[in-house]
Amino acid sequence: MSSSKYLGVDIGGTKVHAGIVQAGELVQEVRFETSANAPKAQILSELAQQLAPLVTADVAGIGIGVPGLVDEANGIVHNVQNIPAWREVHLRQHLANCFGKPVYLSNDANAFAVGEKMYGQGQPYANLVGLALGTGLGAGLIINHQLHAGTLASAGEFGMIPYLDKTLEDYCSGKFFVQRTGQPGAVWHARAAQGDAEALAVYTEFGRHLGQALHIILYALAPEAILLGGSVSQGFAYFRGGLYESLGAFPFPLVAERLVVAPSALRHAAVLGAAALCHLKQRPLTSPPQAPAP
Template sequence: MTSNKYLGVDIGGTKIQVGIVQEGELIQEVRFETSATASKEQILAELAHNLAPLVTADVVGIGIGVPGLVDEEEGIVHNVQNIPSWREVHLKQHLAIYFDKPVYLTNDANAFAIGEKMYGQGRPYANLVGLALGTGLGAGIVINHQVYSGTLSSAGEFGMIPYLDKTIEDYCSGKFFSQRTGRVGAEWHALAQQGDAEALALYDELGRHLGRALHIILYAIAPEAIFLGGSVSQGYEFFRDGLYETLGAFPFRQVTDRLVVAPSLLGNAAVLGAAALCHMKQATPHAQPALAL
């Protein structure tokens, strides 16, 4: 008898990543664009249409990470980042009826943290933060081997904290490149790989801003490890020195000496985490399960 299959879905502001997960392995994966400026109904219809080929009879549940406020019990998402029409969407109900499958939701950064904890470098740590640096900035928090979501999955919104003239997200995500230069981060990453001085200087500045963001996380949570995901983390080698130089100014040296900061080695941590959420919810429906294999 083969083990169950779960569908993990990571909804982003510009793309949606989907995978079929079996025994912790991603056995099939697809990506498709998000019609971010379309109506709520059109986006829901496109989502269901694109998921349909993957929701086969042997898929026993669907787990979804969403970049917004999430009522996990009712399955309602609010104020989805970079999708203006998704102010209030009964996503769980819509997909559960459409596919006749159980559906479970959480914030996308929580899904990333779950994936890193369950299948990545986070396995040894009881307390960690998964920091997703992409179109925006989100954080998933694991405390004593359990996800801490807070009200409406809104815990860990460090990106919304005021910083300089804007917010932390404006200086520590893809917005840093687009707002500063009018060019997307992928272009600057390509230039940095070629040794372009301006690109390297931008990445160094981003690293210093990110280091200040880590100060806040350390003051608030003091995790053992912080793992970086999202498209911006692909430039880690270019902003690492600036990050660590700023991190070195943190006043509690005993804390930073023990801290692990590293880019995720899982290119699909959020998809794996969404599928794992589904698995755990079905296994322990009335309890908050510990994230351990």
């Protein structure tokens, strides 16, 4: 990604994490809360004010990951999660007018996948899926070294697929722990870390469900790697057994055996990926990127 500086912005429903990325490193960052229930114009104004100190003359572009539908061609975000006023926001135009920089948008799961492809374990793979396991289930798709966003950046919404009595998201995200046990995943993670048998059994059950989601991803895309992000992925050691139990039943064993499944080891993947959107839009990849110099 050369030595150019880019601003990566990860917009959440209540918080924003932004930072300057140069040569694959986050060299400056800021975190701030959003006025999630404020009018659209107020949120836009506050966002620009908070980002302004980072947008220096040597910043070559701004990349943004948003939890919602994104019209990448026109720079418009729709239906942003947990920000009711953001039903249709011309975000690219607003920030370009404020800062005079090129602005690139996609959804947050796509940004995570791009971060892994540019800087993380995804670098060697032509085809990979970045699977975000948090309060919901999101996915970013890299196909033949390129981000595949689809219409309104909505490709990869596996969480919305019907599964059992609900959807995959209900069984393969933080929702599972709350709906299944009445307690959040953090409680079960703490107990599993102490070797609690009940907690380990809950994680094994979660892993089996996640393995079924991976079946669907393999049928649809047959990627070489699936990299896991989000808060729930921190429990990988506890649900790995259940996940591979499910994968063992995949009807094409040679495909399943070649699949790499691993939790992300990349710090700040969403911000790095948001910044990397600038690079991908300006100079699409045609081969695996080189890792940044140590």
